[in-house]
Amino acid sequence: MLAAIWAQDEQGLIGKENKLPWHLPNDLKFFKQMTEDNTIVMGRKTFEGMGSRPLPNRKTIVMTRDKDFFAEGVLVMHSIEDVLDYAEHFTGITFISGGAKIYSDFLPYCDVLYRTVIKYSFEGDTVFPEVDWENWTMINLSEGEQNDENAYPYQFETYQRKVASE
Known part of the structure; x- marks a missing residue:
């Protein structure tokens, strides 16, 4: 199964200089909980923005057009088809x-x-691509806990792709 996982602000912003523009430990815990013992796929710039190290307890695939790219402990793939086959x-x-x-x-x-939607607007340079929400059904919504460590209001949302009618 293929799934996408991301956090965004209320404007759809997901990054600033290949890093997250916010600090939200509960979202990082959610990411860890969901992805452990699974596989994560990211681009080379995202991988480098995380310190060029694979995260523990999951397989990491780095996508790049650079045929000479190598990083210890990751699978390097160069095409969408390779990842889909995997x-x-x-x-x-x-x-x-x-x-x-x-x-x-x-x-x-x-x-x-x-x-994860953070109910705040940040400054950055990367937004999540447009999603046609008509093709998706929300199957879960839960409010995140705001506290001293998690200063911004946020919520976790899960969507399932709608089955095309025949």
Whole structure:
């Protein structure tokens, strides 16, 4: 199964200089909980923005056009088809996890979307690609807990792709 997972502000912003423009530990915990023991797919710039290291307890696929790219502990793939083939044979969930071009490339193939919406506007340079919400049904919505560590109001949303009527 292919799923996308991301956090965005209320304007759709997802990044600033290949990093998150906010600090929201509960969203990072959610990301960890969802992706552990699964696979995450990201672009090279996103990978480098995370310190060029794979996250523990999950497989990491780095997408790049650079045929000479190498990073310790990750799978490097160069095409959408390679990732789709991998996901088809992987027994867990393959999570698309950024950046914007990678999301745009894989949204048509995703079955589930996990979106954290931060009810605040930040400054940045990268927005999530346009989603045709007519093709999706919200199957879960939960308010995040705001506290000293998690200063912004936020919510977790899960969407399932609608089955095309015949």
